Amino acid sequence: MFDDSPGDTPTLPLVLLVDDERFTHGLVAEALKGHCELMSAGDGADAVMAIESRLPDLIIMDVEMPGITGLDLCRALRESAATANTPIIFLSGHDEIVDRVAGYSAGGDDYVVKPFSMRELHAKTMNMLESFQLLRETRSTAEFATSTAMTAxxxxxxxxxxxxxxxxxxxxxxxxxxxxxxxxxxxxxxxxxxxxxxxxxxxxxxxxxxxxxxxxxxxxxxxxxxxxxxxxxxxxxxxxxxxxxxxxxxxxxxxxxxxxxxxxxxxxxxxxxxxxxxxxSARESKQRGDTIGQTLTDISDALKEIDIAQRNSRMATNMAVSTMSENIGNALLSVALSEAQEDYLTGVIRTGVDSILDTHSSEHTLQDRLSRVIRDLKAACSDEKPGLHGPGLIWSDLFSVDNELLDDDQAP
Structure with a gap:
């Protein structure tokens, strides 16, 4: 392997020259001096070793070399994933159209005839490097876009x-x-x-x-x-x-x-x-609602029983007072009293009876209010629950004698 590298310049593009003539290496080195880092190989075997050590950005190779020819080496490089897209420029002393076609068919990207102009080689090399760098960037962008699209x-x-x-x-x-x-x-x-x-x-x-x-x-x-x-x-x-x-x-x-x-x-x-x-939460709410509903039913039943008992008690009291008044009146007829005494006793008895009746009259109003409470509780325990959704009705109102909704004197 020849050592014609002008020095290690990592920032410069790396070019591999494969040629068995040392003179050609000198010309290429001079043509690319200051613009590329040159790595040299004398034949196909050396080229393979050089590529394995460092992957070049571009390869310039002779067509006719000892051992493996440039065309065969180019075909082998195109079959390798590492160098499948690496730009390759052929150097050849043959300028026939068939030679150029053979070079392009083997996978070459350009063809320079010996003897060559260093300015031409420099221009083609730099243009090729720039084009392939742009191509790599485009491919990278496309791959990134594809990856982004697939991710999306x-x-x-x-x-x-x-x-x-x-x-x-x-x-x-x-x-x-x-x-x-x-x-x-x-x-x-x-x-x-x-x-x-x-x-x-x-x-x-x-x-x-x-x-x-x-x-x-x-x-x-x-x-x-x-x-x-x-x-x-x-x-x-x-x-x-x-x-x-x-x-x-x-x-x-x-x-x-x-x-x-x-x-x-x-x-x-x-x-x-x-x-x-x-x-x-819904199940707990339903359970609370069921408990409240059952409690309302129990309260309604209890109040209904109280209502019936109080009405029966009032009727019994009225009957007892009426019977007592009748019995007292009959008793007074059998007792020898002066008119003044009879009037006095009658007045006392009437006052007591009136007091009892007045008390029952007050209880009658409360009884009607209790009846309304029972009716609202029954509505609250039903499916529609109108008593609970009516205007101004809250739980404490059901047990308040000042509730406006309890002013109805109608019995249930």
């Missing part, structure tokens, strides 16, 4: 899975359906794992095959108090108040996808946690 398409697919999963979670009517929706979503992400829902009175833990294994349950139980998102190798655990998700096969060779999946799975878990809490 992949992300759109993942977002579609996430939205479908959240939709299924939001429409789930029970806890097991929520767990199944989460499992379906992670399966659509091409992942495997288990989800656990912690709800009052039970824990629901499922994996992609049904009920979770004891190992999965134990892992979730041991790690439930760790950070909200905890990754260990290819495993990932996401924990919320009522929901935990364990993933067992993260694509560790694709960090970008792992980052997206962490975000998607966290949103999936948060949606499941919110839905679980909503169902728990």
């Amino acid at each position: 398409m992949s992300n759109m697919g993942e977002l579609s899975v996430l939205l479908e999963g959240l939709k299924a979670i939001n429409t789930a009517r029970d806890f097991r359906k929520i767990a199944e929706a989460v499992i379906t979503a992670i399966s659509d992400f091409s992942l495997q794992g288990a989800v656990q829902l912690r709800v009052p009175g039970q824990e629901i833990t499922l994996n992609c095959h049904g009920e979770a294994s004891p190992v999965e349950v134990a892992v979730i139980a041991q790690m439930v108090d760790l950070d909200r998102i905890f990754q260990f190798g290819k495993r990932l655990l996401i924990t919320y108040d009522r929901v935990s998700l364990l993933i067992s096969n993260l694509p560790i060779d694709d960090p970008d996808r792992i980052g997206r999946l962490r975000d998607h799975l966290a949103m999936l878990c948060e949606g499941a946690d919110v839905r679980v809490q909503a169902i728990v």
Whole structure:
């Protein structure tokens, strides 16, 4: 191998010259001096060794060399991935059209005839380097655009899975359906794992095959108090108040996808946690409503019994007073009293009877109010509950004698 390099200048493009004539190396070195770093080889074998040590930006090679010819070397380089796109300029003493066609057919990019002009070689070399640098940049941009497009398409697919999963979670009517929706979503992400829902009175833990294994349950139980998102190798655990998700096969060779999946799975878990809490709250609210409804029914029944008892008591009192008045009147007829004494006793008795009747008259008003309370309670216990939704009616009003709604004198 010849050593005609003008020096180590890493910032300059590297050109490999393959030629068995030392004189040619001197001319090429002079033509490219100050613009390229030159690496020299005397034959095809030396060229292969040089390329293995440092990959050149451009290759200039003679067509006729001892051993492997330039055309055969060019074909071999084009079959190698490392040099498949490296620009190659042939140097040849043959200027026939058939020779040029052979060079281009072997994979050459340009053809310079010996003896050559150093200015021409310099111009062709620099233009070739500039063109291929632009081509590499274009390819790099295209590859980046393709990669970005593929990533965007992949992300759109993942977002579609996430939205479908959240939709299924939001429409789930029970806890097991929520767990199944989460499992379906992670399966659509091409992942495997288990989800656990912690709800009052039970824990629901499922994996992609049904009920979770004891190992999965134990892992979730041991790690439930760790950070909200905890990754260990290819495993990932996401924990919320009522929901935990364990993933067992993260694509560790694709960090970008792992980052997206962490975000998607966290949103999936948060949606499941919110839905679980909503169902728990709805069930607790229904239970409280049922308790209140039963209490209202019991109060209504008790007040009805009190109402009936008080009305019966009033009727009995009225009858007793009437009977007493009649008996006293008959008794006075059989007693020898002066007119003044009879008038006095009659006045005393009448005053007492009137007092009793006045008291019962006041109780009659209260009784009618109690009847209205019973009617409102019955309405409150019914399906439509008009008593609870009527204007100005609150729970304390049902037991207040000052309630405007209790001024109706009609019995129930």
